[in-house]
Amino acid sequence: MSQILVAALYKFVRLDDFQALQAPIQQVCESHGVMGTLLLAKEGINGTIAGSAAGIRAVLDYLRSDARLATLTHKESWADTMPFYRLKVKLKREIVTMGVPDIDPETMAGQYVTPEKWNDLISDPEVVVVDVRNDYEVTIGSFQGAVNPKTESFTEFPEWVQAQSSDTGLLRKKKKVAMFCTGGIRCEKSTAYLRSQGFDEVYHLEGGILKYLETVPPEKSLWKGECFVFDERVSVGHGLTPGEYELCRACRQPLAPEDKTSVYFELGVSCPHCHDQHTPEQIGRFRERQKQIELARKRRERHIGAPIEEQKAAKQAMKEKARQAALARQAQVVTKKQA
Template identity: 40%
Template sequence: MKGPNYKIVSIYSFFPFQENLIFDLKNKLLKIENENDLSGLLIFASEGINGTICADKNVIDNVINLLSKYTDNRNLNMKVNFSKEKVFKKLKIKIKKEIVTMGVPEINPSQDNGIYIDSAEWNKLIKNQNTIVIDTRNHYEVSVGTFQNSINPNTRNFSEFPNWVDDHLETHIENKESTNIAMFCTGGIRCEKATSLLKKKGYKNIYHLQGGILQYLDDVPKEKNLFEGECYVFDKRVALDQELEKGSYSICHACGMPVSIQDQERKEYRKGIQCHFCIDQFSDDDRKRFEERQKQIDKLKVENHKIYKD
């Protein structure tokens, strides 16, 4: 039986990235895309690199070697997975002010952040009664799966996290000197930046899960696993299960929210048109447009299936 065809690598690194090198790397990657089946989403900024790429193993290895040269061989914080299908349509490269948007320019994660905790030590830390555990992801990601007894800031995006810290964090901390603050996210980038923010605000005993949920699921046996549910990912797979295989969630193409199998059985759900999250968000004209789009998608799938069979 033929194995997976595509290698998927999530990657991030905080380092000073000069503008001329950013554009030079972008052009080289687009050239690779034109010559190979490379897809994904990469974000470049003066603070580093963040993103996910998908391609044949040899292509991915060449891209990683190229990225390593531009980061002066710094740690690229990589998570590797495989898929039988492409998880992105094409390669998108975005140049932004931040590789993950928090909106606090005075922090510098490449110089000051919390203590890395690997998967082997994570369970011990979060079981400690003097530890609070914070999920730094967005609310819809948390709804798909999270660690036991973790705090959900209920943010819509990461740029809301600093306000949550200012307004709510102290209510969860009994003793600022002795309380451990353990944070996590999908692959490690958001919780790393969050630790830099908390250190800037004077908090102590700050930890973050190295490699994020994805690395934890890869490292920790199921019988010792404290993560509950599935892990949301920003690609066609939507969510990964405990074995890092495509999970049970799909996306509502009207509002972009993840919907479970149970959500799809609700009376509000109409594939490609609406779900219970967005039933009051769109007009009848919007829904007619969504319905027509879904018909075109379904028609294309049938045509592609016929071509494949022939």
């Protein structure tokens, strides 16, 4: 039986003293053996943590002891092994980065729609359904008929909205817009952004995909595929059971079983998504890391994962890929205007 409780949580609420909250929260998590990542910013709190049931309950109770977080909600699932290597309580400018100032999800978010009523909404022909997650997340699963903006990061979403807000754009062709994301946090910010741009009928899935998969039985579901999650489970399906996907340790992209049969796949070193993106020096480090992981496994020990500098290099490579894609799109727009 699974022994590790995983809790995904967030709340948009003004926390002017968020810096002062970091150390006490870190201490409470450590004292109860809880690992994962929590982000703190002036606009609220966001993160996923894992530990024993008693430990998670203690951390949640501590967070809710702050009157501003008293109504904090969370979603639970179980894991057979600890899905995180360490604990991080980080200070950020935003708890989910869009890069647009003065967006207030606490007061401007769209209308919540419960999982039980979601199917009816997205089956309405007057509704355009938008998946606000990043492209690599959408590729492994989404709702039937949903639009994929094909963004590499959430910061690209406002640009997509602007492009689709013309008279012939996707967001103007129908009267209503319904948005969804993993746990609900990106939806709150994206619907708030749409409302700030003049859209009136904007809806989002309450509790996100995770709540839907937990609540709606498979035989009634309009979800296709699996849902990417940001921990060592990689993906989950209905009932929040662990999925089939694994993570490429070089680029952090989800890998389907067939990806591992590719000639470009080397365990811990490369995959079809990133086989041509790393330097020989990086590849050498990845191979040494994989060797150490296998040695630790033979000793029945747990390897703590990629060194920090390698994780940063992988993230930087993904950011550079996103930047190049954005530049390419801008060049296409300029070319069309000139034509």
